[in-house]
Every structure is written in structure tokens, then in C-alpha cells.
Amino acid sequence: MPLLFHIGFLEIAWVDIIDIALVSVLLFQLYKLVKGTVALKIFIGFLVLYLIFLIVQATQMKLLSVILDQFMGVGVLAALILFQQEIRSFLLLLGKSAEFQGFDFFKWSKNNKEYDLKITPIIDALKVLSDEYTGGLIVISKTSDLNNYAETGDLLDAELSKRLLLAIFNKESPLHDGAVLIVEGRIKAARCILPVSQNPNLPANMGLRHRAALGISEVTDVLVLVVSEQTGHISVIQNGKISTNLMLSEVRQRINLYISAEIETQEEKDKKPLSEEIPPPQAIKH
Numbered sequence: 001m002p003l004l005f006h007i008g009f010l011e012i013a014w015v016d017i018i019d020i021a022l023v024s025v026l027l028f029q030l031y032k033l034v035k036g037t038v039a040l041k042i043f044i045g046f047l048v049l050y051l052i053f054l055i056v057q058a059t060q061m062k063l064l065s066v067i068l069d070q071f072m073g074v075g076v077l078a079a080l081i082l083f084q085q086e087i088r089s090f091l092l093l094l095g096k097s098a099e100f101q102g103f104d105f106f107k108w109s110k111n112n113k114e115y116d117l118k119i120t121p122i123i124d125a126l127k128v129l130s131d132e133y134t135g136g137l138i139v140i141s142k143t144s145d146l147n148n149y150a151e152t153g154d155l156l157d158a159e160l161s162k163r164l165l166l167a168i169f170n171k172e173s174p175l176h177d178g179a180v181l182i183v184e185g186r187i188k189a190a191r192c193i194l195p196v197s198q199n200p201n202l203p204a205n206m207g208l209r210h211r212a213a214l215g216i217s218e219v220t221d222v223l224v225l226v227v228s229e230q231t232g233h234i235s236v237i238q239n240g241k242i243s244t245n246l247m248l249s250e251v252r253q254r255i256n257l258y259i260s261a262e263i264e265t266q267e268e269k270d271k272k273p274l275s276e277e278i279p280p281p282q283a284i285k286h
């Protein structure tokens with residue numbers, strides 16, 4: 001192994017530097033995932049327990065040592081169960097970062113599929129829903145087929161139209177609960193259940209509809225549109241970030257951008273704040 005330098009009795013090689021750098025990146029990513037969540041407190045709890053265990057061993061307290069030793073034995077399993085949500089997010093994050101732009105065959109082939117997304121029916125439907133204070137949750141996907149989520153609802157595979165969207169979200173409709181999925185320019189499914197975000201920074205006035213929109217945007221490359229039943233406000237959610245109380249022209253612009261944009265790099269995503277556009281108190285809509 002080619003040596004780089006010595007620090008006292010320590011011999012440092014290139015591979016050690018790479019090793020330390022990789023561990024730092026991993027720890028930083030883990031920290032970003034657990035920051036602000038209850039998982040961080042559990043992690044600190046584990047760390048404190050481990051320190052106590054080391055002290056107990058060093059001071060040779062036999063009884064406590066045996067008890068803590070048993071606990072440490074199942075520690076990995078306990079951590080897997082307790083941190084399952086974070087481990088899942090971490091693996092998803094790794095998977096997402098590994099998708100090199102243009103080199104991801106599956107994404108490339110999907111992106112080049114010929115289909116049109118009709119934006120006008122969506123905008124027209126959003127206007128009616130917003131004016132009538134009817135709740136709506138629409139997921140638009142350009143890369144993922146969202147099969148897992150489509151299966152939780154009713155498969156439609158219908159042509160996208162304003163009338164159909166309004167019929168689905170009509171409060172009397174049996175399909176109005178849950179999300180509508182638009183994949184490859186068609187309404188793939190309605191009444192779908194989305195994963196709910198655990199983000200603690202979501203404003204208190206945003207309930208499960210917004211949490212579900214945020215949740216799916218954290219784990220897939222989709223654009224989500226939400227109409228609030230309480231306020232009629234339209235929000236656009238992407239990459240775990242919410243822009244709320246948007247005008248219809250802004251929503252149209254966001255959909256256009258989403259459809260035409262290349263996939264954002266993880267760095268670009270991280271630079272953005274959670275709530276890109278905090279609504280001004282008397283924002284004028286439409």
C-alpha cells in the first residue's frame with residue numbers, strides 16, 4: 001500500500017484518506033436524513049447507552065455489563081426496526097443519486113416515449129376546484145409508472161380531460177378521496193393512497209392531503225398539485241418542497257418546466273429551502 005505520510009506512529013495511505021472521506025459523506029447524508037426527526041433523539045439515546053456500556057466494561061461492573069451486553073447484541077436488529085423509515089429514505093437517496101443523467105437506460109427510454117401531456121384540462125380543472133373549495137390531489141409523473149401507488153386505488157387508464165378530473169374530485173363521487181395519478185399523459189388511476197411525509201416543518205394548517213403530496217414527492221420524481229378544501233389555494237410540490245398559494249399561470253409554468261426539464265441533480269435539490277414561496281398574507285389569486 002503506497003504510504004502518504006506519518007502522524008506519529010500512524011501510517012496514512014491514500015486509501016485511508018478515501019476511506020475517511022467516504023465515511024464522512026455517509027455520516028453527513030445520514031445526519032441530513034435524521035436531522036429534525038425523532039430518529040436523531042433515538043440515535044443519541046443509542047450513543048449514550050453505548051458510552052455507558054464502554055464505561056461499565058472498563059470499570060468491570062459485572063451485572064450491568066451482562067445486561068448491557070445482551071442489549072448491544074440485539075442492537076443492530078433494534079436499530080433496523082427503529083430506523084426502518086430512515087434506512088429506506090437513505091437507500092432511496094443512494095438509488096436516486098446513482099441515476100446518472102442520460103445514462104439511466106430506463107429513464108432515458110421513458111423520457112423519449114412519445115406522449116403529450118395536455119396541461120390546459122388540468123389548469124381548467126384546478127380553477128374550478130379552487131373556486132369551489134373542492135379538495136384535489138393530482139400526481140403527474142414523467143419517468144415512473146407509479147404502479148405501486150396505482151394499485152392502491154382504482155385503475156382507470158382514461159384520457160385526460162377537465163370533465164373527468166372534476167367528476168373524480170366531486171365530493172359526491174366515490175373516487176374523490178385520495179390521489180389521481182397522471183402517467184404518460186393519461187389518467188392512470190384515482191383514489192390512490194400516497195405515502196405520508198414525516199417532515200416536521202410542514203405548516204400546521206396543512207393536513208394529510210398536503211402531507212401525502214409531500215410524501216410521494218420525497219420518494220419519486222413527480223410533480224404534485226394540491227387544491228386545499230379549506231382555502232382553495234393551489235400548491236405545487238416537487239422534490240419534498242412546497243410552493244403554495246400559486247396563481248394558475250404559475251402552476252402552468254411549473255408543469256411546463258417539469259415536463260421539459262432534465263432531472264435535477266441532488267445538489268440542486270438540497271440548495272432549495274423547504275417552502276420556496278411562503279404565501280404573502282393577501283396574495284392575489286388567479
Ligand SMILES: Nc1ncnc2c1ncn2[C@@H]1O[C@H](COP(=O)(O)OP(=O)(O)OP(=O)(O)O)[C@@H](O)[C@H]1O
Nearest residue numbers: 135177178193194206207208209210212228229230
Ligand atoms: N395518504 C393519503 N394519500 C392520498 N390522499 C390522502 C391521504 N391521506 C389523506 N388524503 C386525502 O386528504 C383528505 C384529507 O385532507 P385533510 O383535510 O386532512 O388535508 P389538508 O392537507 O388539510 O387539506 P385541505 O386544505 O384540503 O383540508 C382525505 O379526504 C383524502 O382525500
